[in-house]
């Protein structure tokens with residue numbers, strides 16, 4: 001096979017040498033614009049796992065790379081004069097130059113032709129490419145080949161918010177170091193790691209607006225370096241910062257990271273119209289330097305393509321299809337983690353007010369790929385020490401029964417109510433009432449979940465009037481019989497468990513008068529239902545399902561008074577029923593949510609228009625509810641923190657919404673999202689709504705509940721420990737298992753949890769069995 005690699009960076013060189021190893025008869029050329037052994041960049045970082053892959057792919061170069069590596073285990077975080085160190089992270093650093101030299105030499109040894117000082121303007125005009133069977137576009141981030149065939153590759157380039165500069169220093173860092181320094185313009189951070197005997201990479205980064213405010217956009221290169229030296233002087237210990245970008249002038253050494261994704265990686269065309277031209281490395285994708293994966297991804301692309309060709313020696317088209325399929329998935333995985341990491345560093349100012357211990361933990365777990373238990377595997381002492389710190393801050397003992405208390409099992413207090421742990425049974429409509437009356441079904445359903453170990457059980461959306469119901473099966477609190485029904489349940493929970501119980505009050509608005517979920521979710525009632533449809537009201541006229549739902553009419557001021565008073569009456573009955581906690585439902589497109597979202601509020605009076613106006617009525621209801629609810633008891637407010645529709649509520653709005661409810665006296669914000677419009681395009685995934693709880697908590701400064709695809713103790717521990725939320729609401733897993741909390745605690749080996757005394761024999765057996773399973777693993 002005749003192969004040409006355009007670009008002699010890590011991907012082009014590595015692919016060339018692997019293919020030559022596979023079959024010495026292959027004719028392989030690498031065309032590079034720089035001179036031999038001439039390159040930019042400081043150190044590159046690999047994890048131990050990447051080194052393992054190199055070892056399998058080409059032991060000879062892997063040996064040399066390993067020999068040249070500086071290995072370190074620890075990460076150090078410096079913030080506000082404190083240093084927090086954790087171990088077990090297993091990274092290696094090597095000079096980029098050194099790495100390329102090893103790969104160039106290995107290419108030469110194997111007989112790859114290296115052509116230097118040839119700047120390829122147009123791949124179709126490169127003589128070496130004529131008659132090639134395969135052309136590799138390994139020409140880096142600003143790939144000309146990618147631009148030429150952009151119609152096929154369909155690249156998407158997202159230029160990120162921070163400015164950063166790659167610098168070096170002779171200061172020998174003995175840990176991967178993150179240093180944060182505050183200036184009058186904002187925060188700057190340095191990412192530093194040693195990659196050879198006496199040199200470290202030192203990247204300085206700050207948001208664009210801080211960079212401009214500090215005047216760095218107008219500084220000459222030397223002046224900017226002096227600025228950074230002064231700012232990070234105590235970390236540099238008298239060493240200078242060095243630039244190796246001699247060709248760059250003024251502020252052009254400061255770049256904004258471009259995140260590159262390509263829809264396709266293979267173009268068939270090239271100089272003779274039928275040659276596959278294949279993207280590899282930075283030309284195909286980039287991953288933010290804060291997870292140190294650019295070079296790793298480039299080398300792993302090369303390994304995969306070589307493997308695919310070996311598997312399909314006579315069918316190059318299939319090999320290329322497999323390569324694209326395998327690598328694009330893997331790259332997306334890394335890019336997702338990289339996006340979380342990028343965003344964390346773009347928003348450092350959100351986290352700097354966390355205590356340094358928690359700030360460091362938040363940094364370590366920022367990509368959501370490293371969880372609490374994963375950190376424990378890396379450094380048990382660090383995690384136990386930190387767990388003790390979290391427990392102490394929550395007012396609990398540092399240790400129980402010889403072990404630290406996991407963050408999930410620390411208590412939480414709002415007003416006079418202390419929850420025994422951080423788990424909330426999220427409200428879930430059950431559609432199992434007649435005339436809004438909670439009876440035996442709810443006693444068993446909620447009673448079982450209260451016995452299941454959660455700190456707080458939130459009863460489903462309970463409607464403040466018959467017209468406020470979603471379906472004829474929804475519970476209510478508009479009469480005394482319903483109050484008595486709820487009281488029976490609350491008394492059971494208080495008499496038999498140490499869980500607290502909350503009620504969620506709501507009004508369905510335009511999403512009311514529908515069938516029970518299993519008969520047709522969101523569908524209007526029909527002849528087969530027990531009741532006829534009732535008239536709908538909301539902020540503005542609305543039809544939730546186009547052409548299907550009944551139209552709602554806009555509320556008049558008289559409607560507003562009536563509905564507000566219904567909320568107040570229900571609140572008083574909830575207090576009389578003995579509930580410990582109240583949640584006001586302002587999410588999911590229901591009545592109060594319909595005022596908040598611009599998608600559903602088209603009013604032109606003082607209740608529509610600006611966010612301030614749209615919040616006016618929900619805040620009026622909140623204030624009336626707050627005044628009617630006993631002062632020592634907390635109220636949480638559930639919001640849709642993102643409508644997932646252009647022109648709808650965004651997470652930025654959610655911060656303002658949270659601030660407004662905080663000022664009005666809310667104790668927590670329960671951060672859900674969506675269900676406001678059928679046009680929504682949510683991005684689901686593990687813990688997908690937790691970033692909203694994180695932002696609200698750390699920007700608006702109010703306690704939050706995270707909810708959505710939180711499904712194991714490890715998730716909860718990471719969220720609570722990192723200060724992303726104060727409580728975690730778990731919904732669907734509690735449908736599968738009312739005792740979810742008890743099972744999860746046993747799974748992580750935490751035995752100092754109380755079970756209902758009637759069930760204790762089951763506790764010992766479960767713990768023993770799980771202990772055996774853990775030992776076997």
Ligand SMILES: Cc1cc2nc3c(=O)[nH]c(=O)nc-3n(C[C@H](O)[C@H](O)[C@H](O)COP(=O)(O)OP(=O)(O)OC[C@H]3O[C@@H](n4cnc5c(N)ncnc54)[C@H](O)[C@@H]3O)c2cc1C
Pocket residue numbers: 006007008009010011012031032033034040041042043044045096118119120121138139140141143144166201280281282283292293294295298
């Ligand atoms: C300025 C800069 C500094 C960096 N520093 C570091 C660092 O210190 N540590 C780290 O881990 N990562 C660093 N990176 C990221 C890292 O270099 C990449 O993720 C990784 O090298 C990707 O490998 P690659 O082979 O795909 O691309 P590259 O390493 O970019 O290699 C592409 C090669 O193609 C050549 N080329 C480009 N266009 C042409 C053309 N038209 N004709 C001929 N040759 C061409 C280039 O000269 C280059 O040698 C840096 C990136 C940049 C842009």
Ligand SMILES: Cc1cc2nc3c(=O)[nH]c(=O)nc-3n(C[C@H](O)[C@H](O)[C@H](O)COP(=O)(O)O)c2cc1C
Pocket residue numbers: 426427428429430460461504585587638672707708709710729730731732733
């Ligand atoms: C059957 C069911 C009913 C629900 N009813 C309500 C409700 O009454 N009020 C509410 O705010 N959310 C309701 N939700 C949303 C959940 O409280 C929760 O936010 C959502 O299911 C995401 O959490 P999970 O991934 O743990 O299931 C309901 C969810 C389910 C599955």
